[in-house]
Amino acid sequence: MDERMLQKSGSAGSAVYQHLKQQIVSLDLPPGTTLSEKEMSLTFQVSRTPVRESFVRLAQEGLVLVLPQRGTRVSLIDSDMVEEARFMREQLEKAVIRLACESFPADRLADLESNLTEQQHSIQQRDGKRMFELDEDFHRILFEGCRKRGTWNTIQQMNAHLNRTRILWLWTDPHWEHLYEQHRQMFLAVKQQQADLAEQIMKEHMSLNIANLPVLKERYPEYFK
Amino acid sequence: MDERMLQKSGSAGSAVYQHLKQQIVSLDLPPGTTLSEKEMSLTFQVSRTPVRESFVRLAQEGLVLVLPQRGTRVSLIDSDMVEEARFMREQLEKAVIRLACESFPADRLADLESNLTEQQHSIQQRDGKRMFELDEDFHRILFEGCRKRGTWNTIQQMNAHLNRTRILWLWTDPHWEHLYEQHRQMFLAVKQQQADLAEQIMKEHMSLNIANLPVLKERYPEYFK
DNA sequence: CCTACCATACTACCATACAAGTATGGTAGT
DNA sequence: ACTACCATACTTGTATGGTAGTATGGTAGG
Known part of the structure; x- marks a missing residue:
């Protein structure tokens, strides 16, 4: 996670959240895309914890669907x-x-x-x-x-x-x-x-x-x- | 965290979330009450992780206010x-x-x-x-x-x-x-x-x-x- | 060839240790 | 008596290892 981005968002978790939200709403991450905490932690260069936090927030808004022990994916359009x-x-x-x-x-x-x-x-x-x-x-x-x-x-x-x-x-x-x-x-x-x-x-x-x-x-x- | 409660909510994080939300909306936890992850992890008998998850969700709804490195409290009525x-x-x-x-x-x-x-x-x-x-x-x-x-x-x-x-x-x-x-x-x-x-x-x-x-x-x- | 089973490699979930910022109370110096 | 400083005990934020559940592909048995 870039340092400038982190400073802008206050915390790594918020930065990941904002980034993912922007990508989802703009269809840069199309509906149905699988996400996985591990994968995101590698791309954003942070641990799984802030990634997980962002998933929780996105799920709260209905932007992603978390299936316990199975995976997380961008929610389909309802x-x-x-x-x-x-x-x-x-x-x-x-x-x-x-x-x-x-x-x-x-x-x-x-x-x-x-x-x-x-x-x-x-x-x-x-x-x-x-x-x-x-x-x-x-x-x-x-x-x-x-x-x-x-x-x-x-x-x-x-x-x-x-x-x-x-x-x-x-x-x-x-x-x-x-x-x-x-x-x-x-x-x-x-x-x-x-x-x-x-x-x-x-x-x-x-x-x-x-x-x-x-x-x-x-x-x-x-x-x- | 009670086992029945966990089964009802699916995960420890969700159980803590629902419990706290109910207590906040019913004014059982009055506006201004300080919460602290540590304290809740002791009362609910779970680790800080699911408690933190519930705080994130409650903050997303505006029910609590998280002040980084300072504390978390039930949001005042706006x-x-x-x-x-x-x-x-x-x-x-x-x-x-x-x-x-x-x-x-x-x-x-x-x-x-x-x-x-x-x-x-x-x-x-x-x-x-x-x-x-x-x-x-x-x-x-x-x-x-x-x-x-x-x-x-x-x-x-x-x-x-x-x-x-x-x-x-x-x-x-x-x-x-x-x-x-x-x-x-x-x-x-x-x-x-x-x-x-x-x-x-x-x-x-x-x-x-x-x-x-x-x-x-x-x-x-x-x-x- | 088909089916049942099992090892393996994922997944999210949770506990724990550590890092970093903040409030507070005591103490030394003025 | 007052002030500046600092140790300490908090707080949330982050990293990591381990657990349990699930999908998958290969293999042995029919």
């Missing part, structure tokens, strides 16, 4: 969990954007606007990875502006399943322009305090994530439960 | 987290009970009814602890009947903070009759598929949890952040 995550996000994001339409800090509104500018940039440069991050940031800023940061963090738990399907979908059909347009309209609705409009767009925005799930299950059957 | 948990539950429970009004399995509806009967029983017997469990069960059945079990589980994370305040409140003012009446009305609304009515009662039901927070902070200041 279609039901994907739909539930979408459901949760729809309800909470609709409620939050209504709050945002009532009152939203000016500086956070500015953050949204600069985020949109960066989105345009990333689309022009065909930088899908950056665009995905900006998408996440856009919604996170909405939550934070409404003082609902903890809610956003809680959503992230189940979001792991949803996000992995979103990445799969974007592999097959990068439809960034459509997403950007929705983001822009939501920004304007918040700025002009049009709650009903904002909620409606958000509802459609969230519905996008689920429509193509059957297609993905057919194209990547080995990734799904 | 007022902001309590309000956010209430917010999350309100949005999700409103959406779920609307779904329930559209369609709800007959056997689960029967479960709700028998749950209500048990609630009456527990109120007569002044069994607050049992009543609290039944309250939780009532809402869990609603989620499960709508195939939103994962959503319920996710809520539980943040619910730890909310539930601890609810217990404090019920220590000072056991108002079980009022809660029972709301539960009964929600049951009838679901049965008669009156979505708007059900949502309205649920909204009031969720609002109860937050009103007396300032009073509790004044009465138990050492429990809050």
Whole structure:
């Protein structure tokens, strides 16, 4: 484990955890991959203890599945969990954007606007990875502006399943322009305090994530439960 | 660690985890209590390793706070987290009970009814602890009947903070009759598929949890952040 | 050729020893 | 009396050896 990385994360266990989580959510470690404490301890150059600690945390979030005395593997994407995550996000994001339409800090509104500018940039440069991050940031800023940061963090738990399907979908059909347009309209609705409009767009925005799930299950059957 | 308990939970680590979690949420271990791996390993008669594993899991849920090289203590109740948990539950429970009004399995509806009967029983017997469990069960059945079990589980994370305040409140003012009446009305609304009515009662039901927070902070200041 | 068995090489789980950071109380020096 | 220092007894973090359960491949027996 690199020293800089350790300092950033505070402990070896946290560093391994963050590294693995990033790789799992980005599908760098595809669903079904077997992990094993020993193997990871060798690649990260730490003992099995911090690796085991990271496995415990990942299992708690449903990102890996630990089978006692048999092995540990990256959890398959659960279609039901994907739909539930979408459901949760729809309800909470609709409620939050209504709050945002009532009152939203000016500086956070500015953050949204600069985020949109960066989105345009990333689309022009065909930088899908950056665009995905900006998408996440856009919604996170909405939550934070409404003082609902903890809610956003809680959503992230189940979001792991949803996000992995979103990445799969974007592999097959990068439809960034459509997403950007929705983001822009939501920004304007918040700025002009049009709650009903904002909620409606958000509802459609969230519905996008689920429509193509059957297609993905057919194209990547080995990734799904 | 008792052998029966170990068999029930699968591993020593899980057993310690479940035990501590139950004690924390029930305020048997009050907020601020220092824990220490060594101490717990002695009381549970296991080594530090499974105890440490349980600490990691509890920290992941925000139930304990681990300060490296200094100690571990039961996390104080965070007022902001309590309000956010209430917010999350309100949005999700409103959406779920609307779904329930559209369609709800007959056997689960029967479960709700028998749950209500048990609630009456527990109120007569002044069994607050049992009543609290039944309250939780009532809402869990609603989620499960709508195939939103994962959503319920996710809520539980943040619910730890909310539930601890609810217990404090019920220590000072056991108002079980009022809660029972709301539960009964929600049951009838679901049965008669009156979505708007059900949502309205649920909204009031969720609002109860937050009103007396300032009073509790004044009465138990050492429990809050 | 097929089947039952067993040695072997994995796995996660647990106990233990050591390392490193921190709080605390006593003591020497001013 | 007060302050600076340090030994000591804590704490969590990490490394490692051993245990028990499981999958697998080869082998002996039918």
